[in-house]
Amino acid sequence: MSSPEKLLSISKVSLAFGGVKALTDVNFHVNKGEIFSIIGPNGAGKTSMLNCISGRYQPNQGSITFKGKEMLGMKPNERSDLGLGRTFQNLALFGHMSVLDNIMVGRHHLLKNNFATGPLYWFSGAQKEELEHRRAVEDIIDFLEISHIRKSQAGTLSYGLRKRVELARAVALKPDLILLDEPMAGMNQEEKEDMARYILDLNEEWGMTVIMIEHDMGVVMGISNRVMVLDFGRKIAEGLPDEIMANEHVKKAYLGEEDELLMEETA
Amino acid sequence: MNTTTHPAPASVPEERKRFKMPQEGSILLVLVGIAVLFEILGWAVRGDTFLFNAQRLLIIVLQMSIIGLLAIGVTQVIITTGIDLSSGSVLALSAMIAASFAQTSDYARAVFPMFTDMPAVVPILLGVLAGGLAGLVNGALIARTMIPPFIATLGMMVTARGLARWYTDGQPVSLLSDEFTWFGSGYIPVVVFIVVAAIFHIALKYTRYGKFTYAIGANMNAARVSGINVNRHLVIVYSIAGLLSGLAGVLTAARAASGQAGMGMAYELDAIAAAVIGGTSLAGGVGRITGTVIGVIILGVMTSGFTFLGIDAYVQDVVKGAIIVAAVVADQYRQKKRKTA
Numbered sequence: 343m344s345s346p347e348k349l350l351s352i353s354k355v356s357l358a359f360g361g362v363k364a365l366t367d368v369n370f371h372v373n374k375g376e377i378f379s380i381i382g383p384n385g386a387g388k389t390s391m392l393n394c395i396s397g398r399y400q401p402n403q404g405s406i407t408f409k410g411k412e413m414l415g416m417k418p419n420e421r422s423d424l425g426l427g428r429t430f431q432n433l434a435l436f437g438h439m440s441v442l443d444n445i446m447v448g449r450h451h452l453l454k455n456n457f458a459t460g461p462l463y464w465f466s467g468a469q470k471e472e473l474e475h476r477r478a479v480e481d482i483i484d485f486l487e488i489s490h491i492r493k494s495q496a497g498t499l500s501y502g503l504r505k506r507v508e509l510a511r512a513v514a515l516k517p518d519l520i521l522l523d524e525p526m527a528g529m530n531q532e533e534k535e536d537m538a539r540y541i542l543d544l545n546e547e548w549g550m551t552v553i554m555i556e557h558d559m560g561v562v563m564g565i566s567n568r569v570m571v572l573d574f575g576r577k578i579a580e581g582l583p584d585e586i587m588a589n590e591h592v593k594k595a596y597l598g599e600e601d602e603l604l605m606e607e608t609a
Numbered sequence: 610m611n612t613t614t615h616p617a618p619a620s621v622p623e624e625r626k627r628f629k630m631p632q633e634g635s636i637l638l639v640l641v642g643i644a645v646l647f648e649i650l651g652w653a654v655r656g657d658t659f660l661f662n663a664q665r666l667l668i669i670v671l672q673m674s675i676i677g678l679l680a681i682g683v684t685q686v687i688i689t690t691g692i693d694l695s696s697g698s699v700l701a702l703s704a705m706i707a708a709s710f711a712q713t714s715d716y717a718r719a720v721f722p723m724f725t726d727m728p729a730v731v732p733i734l735l736g737v738l739a740g741g742l743a744g745l746v747n748g749a750l751i752a753r754t755m756i757p758p759f760i761a762t763l764g765m766m767v768t769a770r771g772l773a774r775w776y777t778d779g780q781p782v783s784l785l786s787d788e789f790t791w792f793g794s795g796y797i798p799v800v801v802f803i804v805v806a807a808i809f810h811i812a813l814k815y816t817r818y819g820k821f822t823y824a825i826g827a828n829m830n831a832a833r834v835s836g837i838n839v840n841r842h843l844v845i846v847y848s849i850a851g852l853l854s855g856l857a858g859v860l861t862a863a864r865a866a867s868g869q870a871g872m873g874m875a876y877e878l879d880a881i882a883a884a885v886i887g888g889t890s891l892a893g894g895v896g897r898i899t900g901t902v903i904g905v906i907i908l909g910v911m912t913s914g915f916t917f918l919g920i921d922a923y924v925q926d927v928v929k930g931a932i933i934v935a936a937v938v939a940d941q942y943r944q945k946k947r948k949t950a
Contacts, residue, residue: 396834422836434831436824438894447824448835450817508831515836 355404427517437497448514673909674802679880682850690893695765700873703858707736708868744851748844793864826893
């Protein structure tokens with residue numbers, strides 16, 4: 343724990359849509375092996391932050407380095423090749439495909455066979471390759487306990503299950519860093535507990551570093567190593583869960599009071 | 610797997626148990642129904658068989674193999690939520706280019722007097738590549754400038770037709786070598802169509818190319834974060850559609866033993882119609898080559914059947930239009946059912 347390795351560093355990232363400032367000078371870093379949570383009121387810029395990391399948005403300024411490489415200017419798929427996976431707040435699944443196929447897509451960019459060799463399915467090793475990947479997919483399916491729905495069409499499943507399938511799709515990329523946007527939104531307590539367990543296992547057993555946006559404070563404080571708080575696109579606090587719980591800025595941000603302390607600092 | 614923690618959620622396994630008719634089943638029934646209807650009407654109106662006439666069946670298959678090639682290309686484009694309106698015009702352009710390099714030296718006013726009596730492989734390759742290039746332009750425009758596929762391919766539709774006319778000032782290109790026209794003779798176009806259909810059926814079903822195509826159509830964002838280079842894949846999909854239009858153009862020129870700028874007029878609409886009738890969803894993510902092939906045959910049987918019954922060509926178009934709309938309505942209905950299921 344003496345000098346943890348930085349996996350992701352964000353420095354001075356700002357993002358504006360026209361005149362609306364979504365993010366202003368945000369700095370933070372995530373260490374390898376951490377569960378790092380981002381919290382904040384609605385519209386604080388949490389999802390914008392994830393979008394900047396995953397490549398959906400280009401920040402107006404700042405720098406995002408992952409494994410020591412500058413990621414600005416990289417396409418989303420190049421970022422996933424580097425080892426970045428993510429899920430979305432409002433689910434990103436392939437609704438018409440089976441659960442199995444959804445997860446396979448996440449692995450397909452790792453496949454070697456192509457348009458020319460693929461049609462020679464049985465001769466070019468495409469079949470063998472697919473079987474190997476299927477085995478890896480089976481591990482994920484077992485891990486997330488979705489074996490009973492593997493053949494179901496993803497779009498027909500219940501919300502909680504779809505969330506799990508989406509997580510499986512993201513995990514299939516074998517990312518080193520996984521971004522989870524409200525993995526537990528809309529879930530009941532039991533489902534939340536399951537999801538929290540999956541996230542902990544991903545972190546501890548699969549060795550994935552996790553950045554998570556979540557509103558359930560019990561979960562956030564329970565499983566995070568460190569927490570960052572955003573409000574109006576600015577970082578207002580960062581630290582251990584206990585420190586955050588005790589932080590005056592954070593309390594005010596959540597209670598919606600005028601924060602004189604903060605106003606002075608940023609003025 | 611510990612199933613004890615998840616005691617079989619009641620809502621889910623039922624999905625697996627329910628017997629599902631293959632998507633093609635219903636379309637195949639429609640095809641059989643239409644064929645039988647024409648057979649009955651044939652005996653009633655003309656006192657003759659519709660189906661059991663080998664020559665008529667051959668004509669149906671021959672006519673439809675060209676549309677079929679375009680339909681295969683547009684099927685994969687529609688699966689990515691795109692559309693390709695340019696296939697008919699690109700067919701014409703490719704036919705003109707291929708024909709201009711297939712002329713014999715007997716012809717005094719050849720387009721390229723120095724390129725007469727070429728081996729057939731030259732016009733074939735050039736024609737197919739011209740189509741591929743048009744598709745590449747379509748794909749690059751859509752992926753790079755983010756303009757809607759409808760607009761990009763509409764532009765190509767007008768441009769390619771214009772190029773085809775401009776190429777020879779609207780004059781047909783004729784007197785083509787026997788070696789070249791052989792590729793349009795007899796069953797060759799049908800064989801080409803069947804082979805291409807088989808390749809694309811496998812490619813869409815079993816390869817990464819296919820999985821990416823469906824994934825992009827189902828959810829582009831999820832596709833991007835799943836590590837798919839969406840832009841590059843779209844360029845490839847449109848290029849392949851262009852190559853197939855080019856191939857269709859080469860076969861058309863070979864069959865007609867000439868290249869004409871008016872070839873393939875409105876074929877793109879038949880191709881799209883065949884794909885949609887065959888169950889390809891305009892909303893993307895859904896569609897199969899087998900369905901499209903059946904859709905193509907349905908269109909062919911209808912055209913042939915109407916002609917057989919002596920129905921006015923204009924009325925034929927009216928009915929065809931109605932059937933295309935009905936297919937899209939059925940598609941909407943299927944989607945609604947899928948969502949509420």
